[in-house]
Amino acid sequence: MALNIPALVSVIIFYIVTLAIGVWAARKTKKLERDGNQTEVTIVGGRSMNMFVGLFTSTATWVGGGYINGTAEIIYLPDRGLVWLQTALGFALGLILGAIFFVAPMRSKKYLTMMDPIQEAYGHTMTSLLFIPALIGDIFWFAAILASLASTMSVILDIQTFLSIIISALIVIIYTFFGGLYSVAYTDVIQLLFIIFGLCLCFPFAMMNPASVSIARTAVEEVFQSPWLGKLDLKYTGVWIDNMLYVCLGSIPWQVYFQRVLSAATTTQAKVTSVLGGCATLILGTPSILIGAIAASTDWNQTSYGLPTPYERGEASMILPIVLQHLCPQYVAVAGLGAVAAAVMSSADSALLSSSSMFGYNIYKKILRKKATEKEVMIVMKIATVVFGSSAAGFAFLSNSIYDLWFICGELVYALLFPQLVCALFVPGTNTYGSATGFLVGLIMRILGGEQILRIPPIIHYPWCTIIDGQYVQLFPFKTATMLISLATLILVSYFSTFLFRRSILPAHWDIFNVLKVEDTTRGPSNEPELFQLRRIDNNALQAER
Structure with a gap:
């Protein structure tokens, strides 16, 4: 042809x-950038x-x-x-x-x-x-x-x-x-x-x-x-x-x-x-x-x-x-x-x-x-x-x-980011310990679940896992299960770590993420006071520009 x-x-x-x-x-973008925040206009x-x-x-x-x-x-x-x-x-x-x-x-x-x-x-x-x-x-x-x-x-x-x-x-x-x-x-x-x-x-x-x-x-x-x-x-x-x-x-x-x-x-x-x-x-x-x-x-x-x-x-x-x-x-x-x-x-x-x-x-x-x-x-x-x-x-x-x-x-x-976003927006009291653990658990479980498209065999065989055309196929909804387990891990570890530090079961100097030192009024324990201050400064600046 x-x-x-x-x-x-x-x-x-x-x-x-x-x-x-x-x-x-792009010319409209340049005009708006002259009148306001460049990063905000671009994003x-x-x-x-x-x-x-x-x-x-x-x-x-x-x-x-x-x-x-x-x-x-x-x-x-x-x-x-x-x-x-x-x-x-x-x-x-x-x-x-x-x-x-x-x-x-x-x-x-x-x-x-x-x-x-x-x-x-x-x-x-x-x-x-x-x-x-x-x-x-x-x-x-x-x-x-x-x-x-x-x-x-x-x-x-x-x-x-x-x-x-x-x-x-x-x-x-x-x-x-x-x-x-x-x-x-x-x-x-x-x-x-x-x-x-x-x-x-x-x-x-x-x-x-x-x-x-x-x-x-x-x-x-x-x-x-x-x-x-x-x-x-x-x-x-x-x-x-x-x-x-x-x-x-x-x-x-x-x-x-x-x-x-x-x-x-x-x-x-x-x-x-x-x-x-x-x-x-x-x-x-x-x-x-x-x-x-x-x-x-x-x-x-x-x-x-x-x-x-x-x-x-x-x-x-x-x-x-x-x-x-x-x-x-x-x-x-x-x-x-x-x-x-x-x-x-x-x-x-x-x-x-x-x-x-x-x-x-x-x-x-x-x-x-x-x-x-x-x-x-x-x-x-x-x-x-x-x-x-x-x-x-x-x-x-x-x-x-x-x-x-x-x-x-x-x-x-889906497996890693969705649980983190949900908890950050809707679950008060979750912290960095839970976030890190949930991320790690979700990543490991997703990898061990295998991927048929990429021909990666599963290490974890969920219920109804079977061989079809020479390949293991997960018939169980393991992607959603991985997401839910990551979500549950994030919440449970967050609350459990906070409990351990508050009851002094773990010494305060082990609290590397400072979950006890800063508490946001809307979502419970936090972990980075500097970042909260930065967010407040950013918001005040945006309001002033308006």
């Missing part, structure tokens, strides 16, 4: 438009994001390349199907739960990042440790969505995957580097419009292709492969529940989410955009579901793709671009390519800004160099943007299944 010149031109135009909008938004847009932009950027964050490509892949795979698609509903529920429980406490103290309450509650050491799973999650997420774009371009444009990864990563790094949240948010608006137009245009053409039979028929009847609705064997019920809880609850402790709700002008607006964003995320999964169903309903021997099928060739992860290329007219495939490129951009920039924000503000400014100026912090964030973006681009070359890479990117976030 020769290079597709029209498609290449359209992609170049899209990249130029995206970069232009990002640079334009949360000066807390003045309007409802329209907030809704678009909240939705675009989750509707990324991994989401739309991975959704089509999971529907198409003969051994999975719709019943195993938990991401669409899980993300929607996660955004709604976030609006109900997490938005108000996070905004009430004017936090800038997700790490702020953890840093107040458990100190610098735990913040540094917990930043690691957050960083890994963002980098893996970025890598997964870059890989999704690479697979699409390789099919439709017939270019090498490494070129699309490098070019896409470079564009994202440039406008995130210069513009911060405003560049990310304003480009999200145009990107989401591309996604809606491109995907909604594609699936009717694919559905009407003579090589495809009715998806209503193949939903329940085996024609070319297993029905695309899929089936859930009773023995896999624990795995299904585990995955659903993982997607739902594990989608909350991400800086990309909290940047959106913390940037809203009011708390009510933040809650509304979060709920509406969840509903929009669920709705925008529909075109990808239909494309996956169409792929499962197609006689590939009647298409230019031919036999063997994409599944038999091991190309199921590229099923969306394959459908666009071989079941749609060329101009429609070009529109679909624009949708995938837009989806990748909309999520990649969010992940990149997330990691660089937490590193610059929580690690560099609050731990490594407390006297750092605003300008210095901004320089560090820009350097981190380049380093983290380059690292993610490197990982993108190693991905096999887009859905699997995207799905496991939040494993450590």
